[in-house]
Amino acid sequence: MINARARQARKIVARFALIIPCGLGAALPAHATLGGIEASVFADQSQISATLRTMPNARYTIHELRAPSGTVVREYVAPTGIVFAVAWQGPSMPDLRQVLGSHFDEYVAAVAASRNRRGPVSVQLPGLVVQSGGHMRGFIGKAYVPETLPPGVSLDDVR
Numbered sequence: 001m002i003n004a005r006a007r008q009a010r011k012i013v014a015r016f017a018l019i020i021p022c023g024l025g026a027a028l029p030a031h032a033t034l035g036g037i038e039a040s041v042f043a044d045q046s047q048i049s050a051t052l053r054t055m056p057n058a059r060y061t062i063h064e065l066r067a068p069s070g071t072v073v074r075e076y077v078a079p080t081g082i083v084f085a086v087a088w089q090g091p092s093m094p095d096l097r098q099v100l101g102s103h104f105d106e107y108v109a110a111v112a113a114s115r116n117r118r119g120p121v122s123v124q125l126p127g128l129v130v131q132s133g134g135h136m137r138g139f140i141g142k143a144y145v146p147e148t149l150p151p152g153v154s155l156d157d158v159r
Helices: 002-026 040-047 096-113
Strands: 051-056 061-066 072-077 083-090 121-125 128-135 138-144
Touching (some): 040 061, 096 121, 096 128
Antiparallel strands (some): 061 072, 083 138, 121 128
């Protein structure tokens, strides 16, 4: 009986020993910052060794960074040169501190105040909206600053 419990305990510890390093290494090191300038895209591309695809549009430009891990981050840049929205999808979460920039602390405070600590995250503040969800190896999300959306841009455009 004791040996069976000891074996079971060792199996659980071994699983956590594998999960924790994977979780710590899952976040990508950097992405452009929400509210930052367009030039940050190129620095981020270099830092994470990502491929960059730029898709100009009449109302905004999308810079799509694809990391070697497969995670894709799309930065939406207004004609003013400011990143007004960021969206991501892929097997790992981006570094939200880098993605949200100066908005990160208010995001963390809003999530901490939320009663739902598991499942999808939805933060709706006057100057910041963040929606994030998914599961292991299948994350998706977006963040934007509502007052910086260019004229004629719909929230459905940010994905």
